[in-house]
Amino acid sequence: MSTRAEILRMLSDGAFHSGTDLGKRLGITRAAVCKNIRRLTQSGLDVHRVTGRGYKLDAPLTLLNRSRILKHLGAAAADFRDRLHVLDETDSTNRHLAELISHAKTMNGMVCLAEAQSGGRGRRGRAWVATPYHNLMFSMAWQFPGGPGLVSGLSLAAGLAVLQALEEYGVDGTGLKWPNDVLWDGRKLAGLLADVQGESAGPTQVILGVGVNGYIGREDAERIDQPWVDLRNILGETADRNRLAALVMRHLRSMFQEFAAKGFAPFREAWSSRHLYHGRRVRLIQGDREFLGTVEGIDENGGLIVHLGKDRQVFHSGEISVRPMT
Ligand code: BTN
Secondary structure, eight states, X not given: OOHHHHHHHHHXXXXXXXXXXXXXXXXXXXXXXXXXXXXXXXXXXXXXXXXXXXXXXXXXXXXXXXXXXXXXXXGXXXXXXXXXXXXXXXXXXXXXXXXXXXXXXXXXXXXXXXXXXXSOBOGGGOBOOOOTTTSEEEEEEEEESSOGGGGTTHHHHHHHHHHHHHHHHTOOSEEEETTTEEEETTEEEEEEEEEEEEOTTSOEEEEEEEEEOSOOOHHHXXXXXXXXXXXXXXXXXXXXXXXXXXXXXXXXXXXXXXXXXXXXXXXXXXXXXTBTTTTOEEXXXXXXXXXXXXXXXXXXXXXXXXXXXXXXXXXXXXXXXXXXXX
């Protein structure tokens, strides 16, 4: 464990700890403690310092722990034991996993989780903002024998799997926004990014990245350019990210297995019933083009069917927002 992570483990109870005490327990100087705390605050964590009392985290946290994740996986742990990589920091778990699978014999179910990402990526070229040590930053790999066309619909099915994992965790009131955002009270709780690679004849390799907001610190909150919510807001307490990671792993793995066998069809009805934009008037943005219409549903491949005046059109990419009534 890095010194930075050790300090965080001690601060994770949310109580005050003096620099002298932290230094003694770690065998480092007070100045070294101070330097590590400064690095933590620079990475977006809110650590308070009060003269005479020491350091305290704004919000308590639980560190990611490989053994705890495996314990929460129960019977499924055996399948993941050699495939689970938990990191302190990387640029992006999707990128890191792509490197890991290039050296691996089999990639299915290989997982990478990180406490911090220095270059987290979101959809549509956005950066993914997530305060270190508080959020779920997760990627899972899977290979399909067919060409990339076969996996359209996969990212929708994956969004449904993440929603189901959140429900099993105890988060009620979530819904989906096409193509794969998980919302709560109209605000984004989780987002997914699928990196797909392969020849037209197959095989196709998919790296599916999932970001779930556990807690977003004050400074990071200002950098997010869309309505968002975190688990701390919803549940009123710090989420157990190890349990949540295990649930996301189980749900995603069974989704990948079923999708490989049957495609999107078995997910279509459940997905549609959770779509928050069904029947709503929306604005759909695709590159620099904009369409105004009413959402009619999704087709058998997960494309969004939009009624545009006289026509209906199916969209396979883009971003929707509610269209104000005029
Ligand atoms: C979105 O914009 O909604 C997609 C967000 C995906 C973020 C996750 S965090 C883990 C993985 N690594 C990345 O760089 N991005 C994804």
